[in-house]
Amino acid sequence: MNIFRLAGDMTHLLSIIVLLLKIQATKSCAGVSLKTQELYAVVFVTRYLDLFYSFISLYNTVMKIIFLLTAFTIIWYMRKHKVVCQTYDKEQDTFRVLFLIVPCFVLALLVNHEMSVTEVLWTFSIYLEAVAILPQLVLLQRTKNVDNLTGNYIFMLGSYRALYLVNWVYRYFTELGYRQWIVWVSGTVQTCVYLDFFYYYVQAWRNNERMKLPG
Amino acid sequence: AQDDAPKDEL
Numbered sequence: 403m404n405i406f407r408l409a410g411d412m413t414h415l416l417s418i419i420v421l422l423l424k425i426q427a428t429k430s431c432a433g434v435s436l437k438t439q440e441l442y443a444v445v446f447v448t449r450y451l452d453l454f455y456s457f458i459s460l461y462n463t464v465m466k467i468i469f470l471l472t473a474f475t476i477i478w479y480m481r482k483h484k485v486v487c488q489t490y491d492k493e494q495d496t497f498r499v500l501f502l503i504v505p506c507f508v509l510a511l512l513v514n515h516e517m518s519v520t521e522v523l524w525t526f527s528i529y530l531e532a533v534a535i536l537p538q539l540v541l542l543q544r545t546k547n548v549d550n551l552t553g554n555y556i557f558m559l560g561s562y563r564a565l566y567l568v569n570w571v572y573r574y575f576t577e578l579g580y581r582q583w584i585v586w587v588s589g590t591v592q593t594c595v596y597l598d599f600f601y602y603y604v605q606a607w608r609n610n611e612r613m614k615l616p617g
Numbered sequence: 618a619q620d621d622a623p624k625d626e627l
Binding site: 407452459462466469580581582 | 622624625626
């Protein structure tokens with residue numbers, strides 16, 4: 403494992419910790435999209451089915467389990483916690499997730515490495531992760547004002563994807579015959595989804611003011 | 618091109 407990949411994973415983990423801390427400390431999930439969090443749970447469940455039949459490393463297994471547990475913990479807070487669930491912007495978080503799930507599934511059936519249940523589900527998870535942040539970005543656009551922690555959460559998620567891109571470039575030049583087109587193309591799309599957000603995040607940071615999205 | 622990279626990423 404190279405330094406870019408490790409930095410990417412740690413940024414991903416940190417983004418989840420930031421979100422969980424925000425929810426626990428402020429007892430509020432205002433500005434957080436439950437739809438996006440549920441899509442991430444679907445992504446992790448369909449991708450990490452290999453926990454049952456393949457072992458890569460202890461690091462790999464532990465991280466997968468952490469991502470699964472934290473995803474369901476966040477969903478639990480937003481749906482079931484008696485204080486937190488009342489702060490959820492249900493009326494604003496109206497993205498139709500089937501418009502993401504169905505096309506990703508069809509694409510996974512059409513473009514994959516092998517027509518098996520686990521391989522199609524794994525491919526589906528790759529496609530779905532690329533667009534899973536969209537309900538969150540739409541919610542942000544609607545509520546306009548972005549609180550610091552939610553902003554940092556999304557910024558870290560975007561950074562994690564950017565670090566994965568660098569990791570793939572590094573692996574391409576250091577590992578003979580290494581290529582994974584499905585992952586590369588989806589990952590590039592996924593990183594591009596964040597570009598607009600990055601622009602406003604960096605602008606707010608440079609002007610030392612609270613982040614605001616244009617109408 | 619055939620991808621045969623191991624699924625070792627998260």
